Amino acid sequence: MSELQLTDVRKSYGGLEVIKGVNLDIRSGEFVVFVGPSGCGKSTLLRMIAGLEEITSGDLTIDDIRMNDVDPSKRGIAMVFQSYALYPHMTVRENMGFALRFAGVPKPEIEKRVKEAASILELEPLLDRKPKQLSGGQRQRVAIGRAIVRHPKIFLFDEPLSNLDAELRVHMRIEIARLHKQLAATIIYVTHDQVEAMTLADKIVVLRSGVVEQVGSPLELYDDPANLFVAGFIGSPKMNFLKGVIETGGDGQAYARLPDHGDVRITVSPKGMAEGMPVTIGIRPEHFKEDGSASLDLTIDMLEHLGGETFAYARHGKSELIVIETKNGRSLKSGDRIAARFDPACALVFDERGKRLR
Structure with missing residues (x-):
């Protein structure tokens, strides 16, 4: 050795x-x-x-x-x-x-x-x-x-x-x-x-x-x-990336507004973020959970049934496809509208150069 x-x-x-x-x-x-x-x-x-x-x-x-x-x-x-x-x-x-x-x-x-x-x-x-x-x-x-x-x-x-x-x-x-x-x-x-x-x-x-x-x-x-x-x-299916803009509330909390998803706002906590700053939010497919506090309104384009799990490919309007891992795939079909919920604490934040914000 x-x-x-x-x-x-x-x-x-x-x-x-x-x-x-x-x-x-x-x-x-x-x-x-x-x-x-x-x-x-x-x-x-x-x-x-x-x-x-x-x-x-x-x-x-x-x-x-x-x-x-x-x-x-x-x-x-x-x-x-x-x-x-x-x-x-x-x-x-x-x-x-x-x-x-x-x-x-x-x-x-x-x-x-x-x-x-x-x-x-x-x-x-x-x-x-x-x-x-x-x-x-x-x-x-x-x-x-x-x-x-x-x-x-x-x-x-x-x-x-x-x-x-x-x-x-x-x-x-x-x-x-x-x-x-x-x-x-x-x-x-x-x-x-x-x-x-x-x-x-x-x-x-x-x-x-x-x-x-x-x-x-x-x-x-x-x-x-x-x-x-x-x-x-790293990761298969790959991480989902959502374009966002930082906004600060009166309570001092920072939010990422997602223009491609009906201006939904999710809480973010990394340091070094300023009002109006463009960011990218990363969410892995397995981080979508029914008890999540954040929600995206999506329409299913396609389903991949793999037996014990299903991957749903969905989008909001003309936004990029989002991949969601779900255990309830047998009850879903193409064209269904879903509320894809996730915990904002699981989301990663990147600046416009692609650097991770922590």
């Missing part, structure tokens, strides 16, 4: 800067997930850690040793790619041991490590098969096994589940979580899927346009997002 540190790391291609001063500490044994939209720089950052991309400026250290100019093969890192990249003419056993054989590791040691990795990944019955005889999930396990046999300090995963169907993705998420627990390994994992990030990570790093927007545990980011981007990116 190893500790990794990035200090003001930047990456430029000519005049285009794609990684813009990333600072990050990853503790030994942590499962860290880089998440963000396509083009945010998460795979580039991972490849810089692996040594596959040159660091333009800043420092990468592993166990307090600067790695910027160290050859990728000597960094103690193993990488699992989105494509399985297995040799089709080799067996599972040969694929898993190939890097060791290429490095001159003695044959008995290769056989020992391959057997250990196969046991961890439940691949023993498949060792003599070739890739074409395996399912997608089995091939991905072989690719992971090929990394395990190298006994790396750090595992890097670059969207390893993207090529799998939905059911298999769920299964492989469980397998990777089990693997992390069993190996107590340091893992850095890249995905654009925030559900993967929420279910796998000890710590999530949210990236946008080469900048780290927020770092924290999955529930910290879900419950306490630093800005509008993180609030909207």
Whole structure:
């Protein structure tokens, strides 16, 4: 297990800067997930850690040793790619041991490590098969096994589940979580899927346009997002956002008036708000409750029945759609008018730049 540190790391291609001063500490044994939209720089950052991309400026250290100019093969890192990249003419056993054989590791040691990795990944019955005889999930396990046999300090995963169907993705998420627990390994994992990030990570790093927007545990980011981007990116279905204007009452209480919702006013308490200030109010779908003190008058456009729960997609006039999680979905239908109630204390407030107001 190893500790990794990035200090003001930047990456430029000519005049285009794609990684813009990333600072990050990853503790030994942590499962860290880089998440963000396509083009945010998460795979580039991972490849810089692996040594596959040159660091333009800043420092990468592993166990307090600067790695910027160290050859990728000597960094103690193993990488699992989105494509399985297995040799089709080799067996599972040969694929898993190939890097060791290429490095001159003695044959008995290769056989020992391959057997250990196969046991961890439940691949023993498949060792003599070739890739074409395996399912997608089995091939991905072989690719992971090929990394395990190298006994790396750090595992890097670059969207390893993207090529799998939905059911298999769920299964492989469980397998990777089990693997992390069993190996107590340091893992850095890249995905654009925030559900993967929420279910796998000890710590999530949210990236946008080469900048780290927020770092924290999955529930910290879900419950306490630093800005509008993180609030909207973490969570499925995503948080609802309502445009508002701050008004102050004679009692000193501040309110957010919602022009797109019949000028409904809800109480807000963050500091730093002034009369007439434009804000955005964030409400998660599950925060709509029948006993809430605030209410929105909405008309249902569509219902998603998922068995134990229903998501209602509703709007006020021509306003943006609002997603509401409800347990009473079986009694609702499209076109129904509803009073969507919520507790204002659950609402988050953001200023016009997207910064969270607290």
